[in-house]
Every structure is written in structure tokens, then in C-alpha cells.
Amino acid sequence: MVPKEVIRMAERLAGKGEVGGLRLLVRMALLPLQAQAAFLWTDQSKGLPHRLEEAIPAEVMRALEERRAKPLYLEPVRDGETPFLLDLGRHPAVSFPWNPDRVAHTLAWIGEQEWRYDPLNHRAHFYRPLGVGFFHNGLHSGMAGILKGEGRLPATEVDLAPLYAAGLRVEWRTEGLFRGEEKPFAVVGELARPMNHPHHALLLALGEVLHRHGISL
Numbered sequence: 001m002v003p004k005e006v007i008r009m010a011e012r013l014a015g016k017g018e019v020g021g022l023r024l025l026v027r028m029a030l031l032p033l034q035a036q037a038a039f040l041w042t043d044q045s046k047g048l049p050h051r052l053e054e055a056i057p058a059e060v061m062r063a064l065e066e067r068r069a070k071p072l073y074l075e076p077v078r079d080g081e082t083p084f085l086l087d088l089g090r091h092p093a094v095s096f097p098w099n100p101d102r103v104a105h106t107l108a109w110i111g112e113q114e115w116r117y118d119p120l121n122h123r124a125h126f127y128r129p130l131g132v133g134f135f136h137n138g139l140h141s142g143m144a145g146i147l148k149g150e151g152r153l154p155a156t157e158v159d160l161a162p163l164y165a166a167g168l169r170v171e172w173r174t175e176g177l178f179r180g181e182e183k184p185f186a187v188v189g190e191l192a193r194p195m196n197h198p199h200h201a202l203l204l205a206l207g208e209v210l211h212r213h214g215i216s217l
Helices: 003-015 019-038 058-066 100-110 139-148 161-165 198-212
Strands: 085-087 123-128 132-137 152-154 156-159 169-174 182-188 191-194
Touching (some): 003 019, 132 139
16 A cells, blocks of 8 residues: 555545545545454554554644644533444444453354443544544454444544644655655654554544545545
């Protein structure tokens, strides 16, 4: 996968207002992270950010905070209001199972029955403008629900628009004196820092394209 080509495709679709195509492209871009996250339990020495904004380097986040920009977490719903529901059969989502024993138990248990939301266990964020869910609790059964493509759960909506409005962008650059593989950099103004999680970086870059074109999935 060449990230720059993915971004070019997003620009092409966004320029024509092809919202359905953008939804599919974001789902496509999420696939490598879904696969990496689904197999975390095979190598417990590795970790991945459970929040999309955690992939942004600390120095860049501080620069954004100086501009009074941070992700907007929507307030919890009040009594009588309908919460946003993350639909695992419709919305792309990712979870991060880490324990082999829990994976074995969950696959055997949920594999034979309908996935059900557990209000004491399942927690997720839904990122706009991307339209992508990230589990941050209930990680093992969350992954099972994603694999089965079934189940709905209340999710906290997180709007990344303030970061993009403050100038956040992601660029792919070559490090060092010799030409090599390009790496993602989080950029704000003149500040640019390398990103350690390229799959998260691609999603954040796609979010910037969507924001700039006034599209929220």
C-alpha cells in the first residue's frame, strides 16, 4: 500500500462529493490496522494506541493545545435522549485483543451465539469525520463482534475537527540523507514529528481530507 495514492484517491472522491465511495475507501484504509490489532495477542510485546489521537506525537499535541485545539468529546446523553449507536454490521471498527486465553474463550463462546452489548464491559469511541469506531474496553468480545459483523452499542462521539482546523496534517517524508521508505509525519505549522503507527497516521490523514471538504461520514 502506498499511502500517498490513498490520499490522492480520497481527494478525487471528495472533490466530486462521492460520500459512498469515501466510506468504502476509509473502510479499506482501516483493514491493515484491523488485521494488526486482531493479532496483538500473538505478540504481547507490541502495543497499539486505543485512541486515534494517541498516535499523534506528544510535541505536536502540545503545539495543538497551545492553539487551544483538542479532540471534541461529545457530552454524555441525558435521560430520555438517544445515544449514538455504533453498529458493527454497518460501521467499520477496530479492537485490540491482547490475551490468548481470553481470545480462545471469546471465539468459542461468541462464535456459537449472537453478540450482545454488555453495558458493564463494552466501551467505544466513534471518530468523526472518519466514521470509524475504536473499542477501548471489552477488547476481546469487541473484536468478536467486529468479526461477526453484528451488534450495536452506545459509543462516545469524538470530533477531530478542532485538530484539523488548528492546522494538523499528515505528510509522508523520507528521513536521512539517502532515499528510503517514506514515513508519516504529523505536522503543525513548521513543526513536524515522525509517527510510530503508520496505519493510524493514514486514518488521520484521511480525516484531514474529509474535514477540508466539509464531509463527515
